[in-house]
């Protein structure tokens with residue numbers, strides 16, 4: 001993996017331009033409101049944490065931010081413009097994501113999985129692709145080059161020819177990040193990127209996310225591991241039963257009694273981290 005940044009970067013300033021904005025996003029399934037008027041802004045170079053108990057609506061919010069779901073009410077904008085309605089066009093417009101339940105192509109190699117992400121940015125026409133013309137070959141070579149760079153960035157160079165299926169769980173999660181980065185996003189949404197990882201892998205992922213931010217990409221990260229969230233994020237948004245309970249700086253949110261209360265039903269380790277401070 002590339003050298004992680006040794007110093008914490010200056011955090012996003014409140015005056016930094018807003019990249020992504022959700023305004024009163026509501027998502028109903030039948031009679032159930034999974035999201036209720038959720039609003040937040042994501043600034044450039046910001047790492048925003050999204051936490052909340054199981055079923056709070058975190059993944060549903062990502063689905064609304066990526067065109068998988070069309071909110072029942074409310075709006076999502078990217079640089080002030082309405083987000084396209086379908087997920088392929090959302091990716092093209094610069095919002096990429098990973099999934100809580102890993103979605104790789106298991107029988108393709110690691111490198112090929114990243115190339116799939118890269119194809120979003122390839123502009124070769126269908127005819128050129130079919131004829132395998134010079135332009136096609138050049139852009140294929142560029143894509144392969146970029147895929148190799150990304151695999152080095154996430155620390156998967158040595159397994160680039162393995163089938164994705166053969167990777168450890170932690171490596172599969174890193175591969176999903178590489179594939180998302182291959183689309184050249186300005187916003188990256190990570191749904192539980194450290195689920196199933198041990199402490200060392202989790203720390204590597206924390207550093208990887210800081211390195212991603214250093215490249216000018218804003219990140220929203222969902223995690224149940226509050227220690228991870230509070231040591232990584234500039235700001236944290238707490239969702240409970242589909243609504244924003246608290247939003248603020250990591251220190252502020254960590255000590256908020258409403259947040260501690262919302263987590264009382266959660267595993268004791270989570271509550272402990274909230275009460276006693278989770279900073280590494």
Ligand SMILES: Nc1ncnc2c1ncn2[C@@H]1O[C@H](COP(=O)(O)OP(=O)(O)OP(=O)(O)O)[C@@H](O)[C@H]1O
Nearest residue numbers: 029033034052053054055056057058059060061100
């Ligand atoms: N497609 C759907 N159809 C019906 N209900 C849904 C759908 N997607 C999500 N829900 C419901 O919306 C609520 C929020 O689910 P969501 O998956 O967003 O929670 P979450 O915060 O990501 O939880 P977890 O921490 O367990 O991943 C749940 O009650 C869930 O059952």
Ligand SMILES: [Mg+2]
Nearest residue numbers: 058059060100
């Ligand atoms: Mg979820």
